[in-house]
């Protein structure tokens with residue numbers, strides 16, 4: 001448009017960019033507290049817990065068998081890290097668990113998100129899937145184990161399927177609710193400019209649903225880990241769940257603790273990973 | 289040409305204890321091609337409702353809306369809308385938002401970059417092209433939404449209080465800019481506002497609505513010379529129009 005520019009709406013000059021850059025503050029931080037101590041809070045909490053743990057175990061309040069000392073757990077961790085467990089190295093064990101979770105979880109996303117969108121856009125799909133979904137949801141993962149073993153054997157497949165079955169309802173429900181709660185004005189914007197169904201989906205519905213899909217993924221990844229121990233009860237040779245179970249049977253509580261801590265740490269790392277991807281993909285989350 | 293014949297809109301009651309709302313009652317109006325029509329009226333009198341029906345978002349409960357003789361059944365790209373609420377898509381940068389209509393029509397690669405850059409420059413958004421809407425002020429967001437509508441060269445422009453969020457100076461700049469674009473392209477404009485001076489300054493015709501149920505209480509043809517300047521606001525003729533409009537809006 002070749003019209004005279006708006007004189008008054010001129011943009012602020014960007015000349016002093018370096019100075020400005022230095023003035024940028026972390027808004028999120030300043031809302032929480034004036035200082036940046038909050039960064040150290042998680043480490044402080046961990047430190048306090050370890051100290052308490054050490055004190056309680058040194059006082060022998062509980063039998064040594066029930067509560068191993070931090071030193072004992074560290075030594076067991078060292079042994080497992082260097083010589084492995086059950087005849088498999090620690091990395092193999094971690095890899096086995098992470099693979100099971102990754103396969104089941106990713107499959108749940110690939111299958112669940114389209115089903116959720118289908119349920120949001122079609123009454124028929126909703127009525128077909130919803131009863132099944134609500135029926136499956138309250139069943140605890142342990143209850144599936146006999147069925148999984150008989151249907152899918154004692155190999156990897158039954159473990160993948162178990163994690164898939166436990167996480168997919170969460171993914172479906174969040175994808176559906178995300179696709180349903182699109183702001184009407186945004187749909188209208190697309191309609192005004194003549195969007196067809198495909199474009200409406202790609203430019204409006206899918207991005208609108210992303211925040212809720214991510215919320216679903218974050219809940220589901222936690223659930224996946226809780227199912228993992230159940231999955232690895234199915235005659236698993238490897239995996240963190242398997243380590244915990246065998247060590248528990250052998251009354252080696254130090255090893256059990258190592259397994260628990262590892263599951264917690266890896267679960268937390270996965271959550272952080274999803275959070276990072278989320279911030280990359282939807283920087284506008286919560287701001288619009 | 290846009291025609292409304294006996295158009296009424298009743299919204300269903302939200303619950304059993306309340307009554308259905310008659311938002312608009314038996315409205316007749318005709319807007320000629322290339323005409324600039326403004327609508328003023330108190331809050332809640334049905335201005336947005338009328339605009340939404342012409343845009344094709346909602347169907348009248350009674351009566352007909354015709355566009356060049358054809359009934360309006362759904363939204364269409366010949367009727368661009370500037371919404372009253374913020375309406376930029378938060379997941380797109382400012383430049384992608386402005387190009388949205390073009391992208392839908394011509395595909396990502398079909399968008400005319402030079403034209404887009406020109407629009408960004410004109411709207412004072414050049415340095416904010418790759419910002420996200422949440423990083424813009426309310427007025428800047430509104431300017432981007434106006435740019436998004438204008439860049440598609442619509443035959444009809446439906447604007448719902450587009451300058452409501454702007455300061456007096458920017459508002460006056462935007463009015464001047466809109467009139468320039470309109471003089472050039474001669475599209476039909478239906479412009480909702482509750483600023484009486486803005487309504488008179490821009491319009492060929494001012495429609496004044498009465499409170500619920502919304503009706504057209506009066507139509508005033510504005511014969512002030514064009515091009516219009518903001519300082520016309522102080523002219524005798526202008527004040528005569530203003531008095532007329534005020535009389536309808538606030539009888540006694």
Ligand SMILES: Nc1ncnc2c1ncn2[C@@H]1O[C@H](COP(=O)(O)OP(=O)(O)OP(=O)(O)O)[C@@H](O)[C@H]1O
Pocket residue numbers: 299300309310311329330331332333334335336337338372482500
């Ligand atoms: N979707 C809806 N459902 C029920 N009632 C509605 C709906 N939309 C509007 N109304 C009612 O219709 C009446 C007119 O609303 P409308 O939004 O058209 O007013 P307006 O003239 O645009 O007001 P404002 O100047 O405040 O924007 C109001 O009483 C409102 O409560």
Ligand SMILES: [Mg+2]
Pocket residue numbers: 335336337372448
């Ligand atoms: Mg309104």
